[in-house]
Amino acid sequence: MLPDRAVIGADLPVRHVLPALTAALTGAGRSDPGGVAVLVAPPGTGKTTLVPLALADEVTGRVVVAQPRRIAVRAAARRMAWLVGGEVGDAVGYTIRGERRVGPSTRVEVVTTGVLVRRLQRDPELPGTGAVILDECHERHLDADLALAFLLDVRAALRPDLLLLATSATADTPRLAGVLGAPGLPAPVVGADAALFDVEVVWAPPPGPITPAHGLRVDPRLLDHVAATVGRALRETSGDVLVFLPGAGEIAAVAGRLAGHRDTVDVLTLHGRQSGGTQDAALRPGPRRRVVLATAVAESSLTVPGVRVVVDAGLARSPRMDHARGLGSLATVR
Structure with missing residues (x-):
């Protein structure tokens, strides 16, 4: 076939x-x-x-x-x-x-x-x-x-x-x-072995103290810093930028903070709560430079074309069991 x-x-x-x-x-x-x-x-x-x-x-x-x-x-x-x-x-x-x-x-x-x-x-x-x-x-x-x-x-x-x-x-x-x-x-x-390419790691810590994530809450100051780091990546590098964030709420918040860049780049989102057409749009190359804001769904299950820079917020959502209530829930973890 x-x-x-x-x-x-x-x-x-x-x-x-x-x-x-x-x-x-x-x-x-x-x-x-x-x-x-x-x-x-x-x-x-x-x-x-x-x-x-x-x-x-x-x-x-x-x-x-x-x-x-x-x-x-x-x-x-x-x-x-x-x-x-x-x-x-x-x-x-x-x-x-x-x-x-x-x-x-x-x-x-x-x-x-x-x-x-x-x-x-x-x-x-x-x-x-x-x-x-x-x-x-x-x-x-x-x-x-x-x-x-x-x-x-x-x-x-x-x-x-x-x-x-x-x-x-x-x-x-x-x-x-x-x-x-x-x-x-x-x-x-x-x-099967893949070709290996050199990766430059840039450590970009927040300029001030950040409150650790608790439950589903993420400090807005961290999201401000992620948006600023994406802006820095756009200025200093070429190619599309893939940004890892823990959930849909944080993706929407960072997308709003990047509104000033929409004249020169396309800001796209990628998470499991979107429609199929919206998800597919993030997986196709576009006519302009792109910033793709994604959850961990883009970590291993998908190949996002055009990406040359990755900005990782360092947080993810993970299922946890609350034994006191006998219910499962999501927690934000490092």
Whole structure:
């Protein structure tokens, strides 16, 4: 299924390991029957988009790619559809909660891990599916762990022919290979190395004291400093600027503080509470220099084009359990 148009990714590192990956999954040249493998490759190597298209040529049935976030699902499907020269919903489609763009000719379907878990609960045999790819396995969360456990049971009891590939940028490779493989025989691991580039780190501390974040509250003085640092980056560097902030509220606040720069740059936002069209706009190169204000969704699940500078506020939102109330909540952590 890899089309001629995909030669634009000929220099992507993962393309050079596709034969080894296919051999590992099919058991070619190995004593075991194959069917499971681990792919470890840094972000930007093409593992999310080129690997599913290559596997579609090797399996009978659909290739299902599970992503942890809805925004990554849409972005991956759109990119793969462009590579094969079609529209989303034709050869490549996607399914997220409340939205499905899949047709009778779809060979690669990108879904969230939550959708995959519900599909496994409804019909564990996964009829019509020839391979499942669990992408971004280093992002440990309940749906991903459930999907992995269910798929291992399905392969053992119902579908030994189902190919299962786990991909990650920073996974605990030996442990993951041991879980996927048989006792004493871990799953084969295929690695792809990315080109490394020098990164200049600039330490830009706030000019005055900042109150530590508490719960969901972030000191407005820190947001003032983030906006000032973005302005400095625009003056002293070239290329698009990617800014990491903990949540949608802080993104909106910093966007307002950057209003004075809108005559020369496009200020875009990227977080999970936006519409699909707004999210997609941040993932396409624009005619002018851009500042993309994003949550951690842009950390590993997505590749934002054109970025040459990253400004990190040093904060993130993390789920925490309040044992006194018996409820989960989000907390702002360093």
